[in-house]
Amino acid sequence: MGTVNWYVKTLEEQGYLSRIKGPNGKRALTLTPREHATTTTARLPLLGLIAAGEPIEALENPEMVDIPSSLLHPDNYVLQVKGNSMIDEQIHDKDYIVARKTNTARSGQIVVALINGEATLKYYIHGPEGVELHPRNPDFPIIKVDPKDDFHINGVLLYSFRNYLN
Structure with missing residues (x-):
């Protein structure tokens, strides 16, 4: 054909x-x-901003975002990226990400992490020295999670996309 x-x-x-x-x-x-x-396409709520740089506070926002219908799932949600720490993964400032709500991840997955109440998007690395969150931009530092930090995984990255109209 x-x-x-x-x-x-x-x-x-x-x-x-x-x-x-x-x-x-x-x-x-x-x-x-x-x-x-x-x-x-389907619609999911845009829950707020996620830092791809320094952690920022997650925001509540009822705006709806169009996504491929294959990503429609009750545990999926959308966040908008703020920053460029994941640029080498082609995740840019103002891009959108779809994440699956979960509190666990495998080492090497890109996660939505909460550190002391602030959300960030990074590679999750769990090694012998503890948990580290790795950016994909050499201009940004690795975040070493201290055992005293209030740290939670809030989701794993499924999909990222860019809206060229806005």
């Missing part, structure tokens, strides 16, 4: 295109009216 044919077939299956046969027997493609197209 050719590349163009594959894209046309995919758009048909998702309900965006229809093939119609004209009176002369030739086929044509038409756009499906938006209200009839299969929905491939």
Whole structure:
């Protein structure tokens, strides 16, 4: 199957295109009216900002954000990134992330972590010297979690995306 044919077939299956046969027997493609197209997005609440830099306070905000419907799950939530400490992972300032609510993570996963009430997005490393939160930008320091710190994992990163319109 050719590349163009594959894209046309995919758009048909998702309900965006229809093939119609004209009176002369030739086929044509038409756009499906938006209200009839299969929905491939869902909405999740934007719960606040997450630092990709120094930790900042998590905010409550009822704004809804469109996400791929495959990410719709009762334990998933959206945060907007503030800062550039994860830029080498292609997570930039003002990007959005979808995280799955959990209080555990494997070493090496990107997590939403709360340290003394402030939220940050970093690689979680649990090694022989304790817990460290690693940025993905050499301009930012590794955060070593002190046993006296009020530290919690609030979620693991599933997806990040950028809105070019805003």
